[in-house]
Amino acid sequence: MTALGRARALLGGLRPRLILAFVAVGAIAAAAAAWASAASAGSALVEQTQRQFAGEIERTVTATAPGLPYPPDQAALDRLRVTVGGPALVTYGALRSASGPGLAAVSPELRAATGETGRLLVQRVESDGVLRLVVGAPVMITDLNGQRRPSGVEVYAVRDLSAVREQVDALTANASRTSALALPIAVLLALLAARGVLRPVRDLRAAARRLGGGDLGARLRPRGSDELAELAATFNETAASLERSVGELARMEADARRFVADVSHELRTPLTTLTAVAEVLEAEAGRMPSDAREPARLAVEESRKLARLVEDLIEVSRFDAGVATLRPEEVELRAAVRDCLRSRGWLDQVELDAPGELRAVLDRRRLDVVTANLVGNALSHGAPPVVVRLRGDDTWAYLDVVDHGPGLPDDVAAHVFDRFYKADTARGRSNGSGLGMAITAENVKLHGGTIGAGNADGAGAHFAVRLPRWTGEQP
């Protein structure tokens, strides 16, 4: 698995996803709450500062206004400015108090608005990164008929809000710290919650694994009534039905096995007698009257065929019932194949092409059956020379049987391993049982090998067998 794949698998897990989701929600909520409270505290602070400042200016202006000569001169404006204190500016028409901040700090809108409304106005101005409060306060006078009106004298005071802003920044920093602190708590909570949520999932996984491993009694304890509990119930039902089916299969298999054993015994007993008596008959045939000789010969021949057929049938049903077992042992293949050919008198009809010793671990008797059937088939249906080729690599042994006959038509090649398949339908019964090739294929499969039938280049039929070299062992 690549690093990327591993990472994806890690993040793709239910637990990491749950935890991530939990942490994300927790962190966002904490951050939002902290930010909101910091923002509202900040704006309240600014509001309060603003109110205080405006109040101060208003009080000063109200207190100073009665003592102001009217219309005021330059000196009166200066005095008023000193009274207001701090960075301030007092205007009357074109007159400006001295040593105040230039009118640049006061926006024309504020000035216009102050003049028009005759009310105290506050404006927040930000320039060069500095936030300032600018208060515009008109000085009111009471005219002769008792009405209050703007005197035309306007006081503008500026208050630097840097300190307040610092306070607000501190609040914000505090808020981020608080939400950062919430993060590990969110992770902890997420872990706990994920554990709770994932326990049924984990149980399910463990149970499924046990079931897959062959423990058909694996069940889950249903807890609660959520979707996971439903899943657990479904799992239990599935497992129960699987257990039932497997039990049924096992019973059927046991029945089949018993049947094979019974049939084998029942058939073998009379065959043993037949085989024994046939040999006696055969030996005595010479001394029989000539009209008894022919039936005796037929009885002997047919009982041999019957014995072979029954033996093959029992072998096939053993494969079908799944009771055929391998008995692997160390075998030197070249010698084993040569022994097989020699014992059947085939050595001078068959060319054995084997470069050297080829050791393998497999079932010696079954290898003999495979070799004998393939070579016997080549000798009776193909044409000489018949070549048996043995090769091997680290994991496989290859046994190829090639003859030089006309080869296999495609429709024959497809069925050559079928039971009782006869390539030449015109010929009635062959010498074999008709099961030889099927048994050959089963024996190869039992080893975990493969077998194929086809035609060799420039030759006849080609049967290719591949057997694992180390059956049931580590190489």
Place this chain on the structure above:
Amino acid sequence: MARILLIEDDHAVRRGLALALDRHGHAVGEAGTGEEGLRALGGTRPDVIVLDLMLPGMDGFEVCRRIRAAGNLPIIMLTARGDDLDVVGGLEAGADDYVVKPVQPRVLDARVRAVLRRGAPTADGAPERHHDLTIDRAALAVTKGARQVSLTPTELRLLLELSRSPGQVLSRQQLLELVWEHDYLGDSRLVDNCVQRLRAKIEDEPSRPVFVQTVRGFGYRFGPV
């Protein structure tokens, strides 16, 4: 040629085999049950037993064990092909060899002759000593220390073949041909089983053998002591 006691419950099989063995020149005594067979042992004094394993009443394994407990009489089992439990059980009960039903009488005859040959002396010369084990090839006697070791003809022949050249490894197939006179498809379990019984009789510690040693993946070797 040989006196054979045939223990087989099926009348037809028994008669058929008896007729055929008779034609091969043997004197065949017949028994239909294990109990009958055990009773007949004393009277007919057979050279070899041919024993069916599937018997009513006392089964073939038990008959085998009882015969073995009483002496070293060779036993050839009649089994069903591929019935590995039969083969293994019979060998563990002490059988010397087995044939598969339906058996050709000439194969059975060959096995009978082979098992009898094992008990015949093939060499002369002075007894050989290997540590505390003395092997007398002429008298076919084996002693361990001062004690005579009682071996079946098959066990004896296996020991003789192995000890003929101490230190040399013989494969199971070689031993099957030398001792059992089987063809190349002989069952190597015969060898393994016989080796175990032999070890039980001649080794001080059968689980840590000194005389008959296993050479993994090859076969067996006598000594070197």
